[in-house]
Amino acid sequence: MNKVKQAPLTTTKAQALDLGRHYLQTLGYNAFSFQLIADELGIKKASLHYHFASKEDLGLALIADYEAAYIESVEKMKDLSALQKLTRMTRIFCRMSQDQKKLCPLGVLAVDFNTVPAKMQKRLLDFHKIQQNWLITTLKQGLKEKSLKKDLDLNFTADLILAAIQGGLLMARVRGESATLENMLEKLIKDIKR
Amino acid sequence: MNKVKQAPLTTTKAQALDLGRHYLQTLGYNAFSFQLIADELGIKKASLHYHFASKEDLGLALIADYEAAYIESVEKMKDLSALQKLTRMTRIFCRMSQDQKKLCPLGVLAVDFNTVPAKMQKRLLDFHKIQQNWLITTLKQGLKEKSLKKDLDLNFTADLILAAIQGGLLMARVRGESATLENMLEKLIKDIKR
DNA sequence: TTGATTCTACCTACCGATAGGTAGATAATA
DNA sequence: TATTATCTACCTATCGGTAGGTAGAATCAA
Numbered sequence: 001m002n003k004v005k006q007a008p009l010t011t012t013k014a015q016a017l018d019l020g021r022h023y024l025q026t027l028g029y030n031a032f033s034f035q036l037i038a039d040e041l042g043i044k045k046a047s048l049h050y051h052f053a054s055k056e057d058l059g060l061a062l063i064a065d066y067e068a069a070y071i072e073s074v075e076k077m078k079d080l081s082a083l084q085k086l087t088r089m090t091r092i093f094c095r096m097s098q099d100q101k102k103l104c105p106l107g108v109l110a111v112d113f114n115t116v117p118a119k120m121q122k123r124l125l126d127f128h129k130i131q132q133n134w135l136i137t138t139l140k141q142g143l144k145e146k147s148l149k150k151d152l153d154l155n156f157t158a159d160l161i162l163a164a165i166q167g168g169l170l171m172a173r174v175r176g177e178s179a180t181l182e183n184m185l186e187k188l189i190k191d192i193k194r
Numbered sequence: 195m196n197k198v199k200q201a202p203l204t205t206t207k208a209q210a211l212d213l214g215r216h217y218l219q220t221l222g223y224n225a226f227s228f229q230l231i232a233d234e235l236g237i238k239k240a241s242l243h244y245h246f247a248s249k250e251d252l253g254l255a256l257i258a259d260y261e262a263a264y265i266e267s268v269e270k271m272k273d274l275s276a277l278q279k280l281t282r283m284t285r286i287f288c289r290m291s292q293d294q295k296k297l298c299p300l301g302v303l304a305v306d307f308n309t310v311p312a313k314m315q316k317r318l319l320d321f322h323k324i325q326q327n328w329l330i331t332t333l334k335q336g337l338k339e340k341s342l343k344k345d346l347d348l349n350f351t352a353d354l355i356l357a358a359i360q361g362g363l364l365m366a367r368v369r370g371e372s373a374t375l376e377n378m379l380e381k382l383i384k385d386i387k388r
Numbered sequence: 389t390t391g392a393t394t395c396t397a398c399c400t401a402c403c404g405a406t407a408g409g410t411a412g413a414t415a416a417t418a
Numbered sequence: 419t420a421t422t423a424t425c426t427a428c429c430t431a432t433c434g435g436t437a438g439g440t441a442g443a444a445t446c447a448a
Contacts, residue, residue: 046435047399121368128369163360163364228407239409240424
């Protein structure tokens with residue numbers, strides 16, 4: 001008797017965000033449009049502006065969305081060993097690449113950085129710092145667990161992993177294959193194991 | 195008496211290419227326009243189409259231009275040791291980042307890959323393979339010269355260096371500093387030294 | 389319970405700006 | 419005179435964004 005109205009499985013706004021992320025990851029920020037998303041949803045572009053007042057709005061929502069997903073998946077790993085965490089984390093990006101050679105939204109927006117509103121630039125930097133800090137913390141955990149080489153340079157290693165992921169995603173797209181990325185990240189972790 | 199007409203120091207076409215590369219590296223492929231370049235040159239957009247019939251034309255020229263510069267600088271290094279080559283090569287990208295946090299044209303076009311004509315996609319792959327092969331060859335040279343660790347995985351190391359460069363450039367832009375990239379590439383080379 | 393009101397989520401129709409690109413005239417040069 | 423390099427003027431398509439309207443669901447008051 002209560003809850004007569006069944007809520008839609010996914011709202012238009014949520015679907016729009018999904019499509020937005022898809023097009024951001026495949027086409028880049030400047031090559032995807034409200035029109036593209038609206039067409040895919042079967043609604044009018046103006047209706048999309050009801051949910052996202054501006055492209056900046058949508059862009060900020062996409063970053064927030066991706067960040068929330070990242071934080072959630074990191075949260076899920078909190079009881080794992082450092083090595084397990086690192087492996088799972090890299091697997092996220094391998095799957096991303098396997099899925100139509102998509103790129104990390106952060107990497108895409110880094111390329112489009114200079115064409116994006118200042119507020120988005122700030123969010124990007126904040127998010128990047130979160131990723132960096134998580135990696136450093138996880139590497140520290142690995143040192144404590146004695147699963148990583150004890151003379152590891154934490155900052156360097158964290159940056160190298162982040163760069164390898166972003167660069168590897170680019171290379172996977174150009175080559176049209178994700179295997180190299182998977183091998184690279186796998187070996188990279190093996191190299192820091194003691 | 196011969197050569198009455200002094201050739202312009204740089205032709206309009208060459209200047210357009212320089213500006214095109216500049217905007218490609220700072221804004222991405224889809225955010226720079228003929229208008230932008232024409233304005234900067236002080237000519238009309240239509241006049242630019244005299245030199246480059248289409249944006250694809252300009253894009254192909256930019257790739258060819260960058261490739262030529264790459265090959266030339268590689269040619270200049272041909273008598274150096276492997277370690278010197280690697281150091282000089284990474285320095286090219288460090289300077290790129292120092293110069294207004296520019297990205298590698300290849301990395302930019304990898305992000306815009308799906309929005310770019312097939313002919314450009316092919317050239318990108320070709321060029322990428324050239325870079326990869328050069329790195330592998332140089333690493334082999336390093337093995338012969340006994341300056342690199344003898345158990346080095348050549349393909350992995352070459353890919354890692356390429357990825358670290360592309361990813362590092364992205365990170366440098368988001369962070370607004372190039373120091374990390376320089377440190378990263380320096381340490382990466384140190385790590386493969388024996 | 390009914391009627392008025394407000395809210396949600398869409399619509400049509402349009403705006404100015406800019407994109408890539410073309411036709412054809414014109415000026416300067418060899 | 420033929421070629422090169424530029425111009426003016428225009429095209430169509432699309433961009434992000436807005437104005438104003440509407441059907442239907444939800445909320446609130448009598």
